[in-house]
Amino acid sequence: MRNIRAVIFKELIHILRDRKTLVLIALMPLMQVMIYGFGVNTDVKHLRTYVYDQDQTYLSRRLVDSFVHSDYFVVEKKSFSLQDVSAGLNKGRAQAVLIIPPKFTADILKKKGSELQMIIDGSDSTPANVALNSSQAIVSAFLQSERLIQVPVMPITFQPRLWYNPDLKSTFFMLPGLIGLVLQLMVPMITATAIVREKERGNIEQLLVTPIKPYELILGKIIPYIIIGILIAASIVTAMYFMFQVPIRGNIFTLFCLTLVFLIVCLGLGLWASTVADNQQQASQIVMFFAMPSILLSGFIFPREAMPVVVHHIGYFIPLTYFVKIVRGIILKGMGFGDLIAQVWPLLLMAAFVIFFSIKRFGKRIA
């Protein structure tokens, strides 16, 4: 116990004395919250739109207005030629183009039927999808509101509702998962480099001839980083609650307990990386090697449901997959420990596995 305490104390001095790293540790989580909160917004709105209105009547103008009022489209320019329209799309100034044919109103009133065209820049799939779906909805709503079609009496009234995130805000979706992302990015890295540093600077050589046991050294070195990990998680939770009004519906204690389990997995990864690497640079490369697929395949950004079967199954071996579900479950849906059992046990298993093997490897490396 005394030895562990001595190592913890010494490690804290290292951390506090290394100002640059300390600033990084403090700023990185906040920076990520800002980036994902303000920057990474998958709610596509305000698409730049060119309007080529060849009709110029009240009805055509009302149609344009209903596009604008939807908030999905902004009239970037009123065009007067097809050349201008295609140039706008080609040069990326327009993401969508609305082309209203001549005699639009006249044809409608004569019940002849008119053709309305929208051209969408399909090179970026997300805004293209939004433009496609919303334009269809806008047009059919327009038809109803202008009483251009009879509203039929439906045998079924279909009323979909969105729970947990009714406005489909991407901050609600992104920020809770960010706790996992930041821990996955930072904790293995700082743990691995802290341990490898002892090897690199020859400190291990001196420790070897002291009566300290490998497990005492490991625990002493790891505990400060557990504290740092918890502080990182707390700072993200605070930032997303106060800056982005993400509601925390579940129990915060459950959240931190399970965060601790995930932290242990991350620490184990760092520890394992430190037994493989000879220097700090190698250690951080190994850690990054695992961090990238974790982030991409865990469902943090891309839905796992959309992945091919093989890739989907790889996700089951990634700790972040379970943790992302856990944090979203607790924060957005107010889930409790019992609801999350399916996610908790794989994570516990991984924690036990990674700690057992890395300590075993660490002991061997030292001997």
Add this chain to the structure above:
Amino acid sequence: MNNIAIQADKLTRKFGKFTAVDEVSFSLPYGSIFGFLGANGAGKSTTIRMLCGILAPTSGTGQVAGFDVQTQSELIKTAIGYVSQRFSLYSDLTVTENLTFYGQIYGLSNSDLKNRIEEVLLLSGLDKYRNRIAAELSGGWKQKLAIINAILHKPRIIFLDEPTAGIDPISRRSIWELLYQLAESGVALFVTTHYMEEAERCNTIAFISRAKILKIGTPAALKHEISGQLLQVECSPLMKASRVFSKLEGVIGITVYGTTMNINVKDLEKSKGLVAKAAKEQEINIVSMQPISATLEDVFSVLDTERET
């Protein structure tokens, strides 16, 4: 109490097919300094690692402070101090922070530790730098810190792996003064070094070359063994002479020192004649030629050449 600090008996360590240490035997009493000499890679560090209990010998036995190196390595660790070749304390911690950390690891109680830190700081003269970050100490002070760090828990045996490598002569002298003080207080010191004038300061020295101990003895005895077989020749051109003389019969080796050379020979009188004759034939101008007593460096180079031939 038994007066033997270290007893090694045919200690051997193999790494695969490579034998790093081959049947090394010696004994070291408390209160004396043992100099372990040898080229890089000769097996010095492996021997130290075995004696410190961090590397198990392949065969042979060893007792350090009465504990067996095979089975009681954990007990050995509490009984010894170790100063490594490279500064291995924490360079971003201050002098006292380093001492506190290691003192705790060695199990000193807080009050004992406090007193002990004061003692060793005074002993080494490091008290004026007590709050300095270790990285900011000069090489000599760093090494003194490593030494007092190794004696915090009052071990009766200290291993020092090239404690003065790369350190200026004045600091080296004061480090040796510190080591003498320790030896005087009854501590056994096991020191490896490349510096021959340092080897002369030891009570006993052993030469190790390619895993085997070639000679063990007091510096005086070792020098005596080959004195009378050294011929000091001052001549010019020196390098040509060195080439010519090295081919003569009975010459074991030649060491060049500035304007003179020491020729190790098997038979002094016979070689004198051969050298003079060769000099005449090859137009080498001999200024002086006389038998001299050996330095340890001579002993070392003779031993090494003997082993090669």
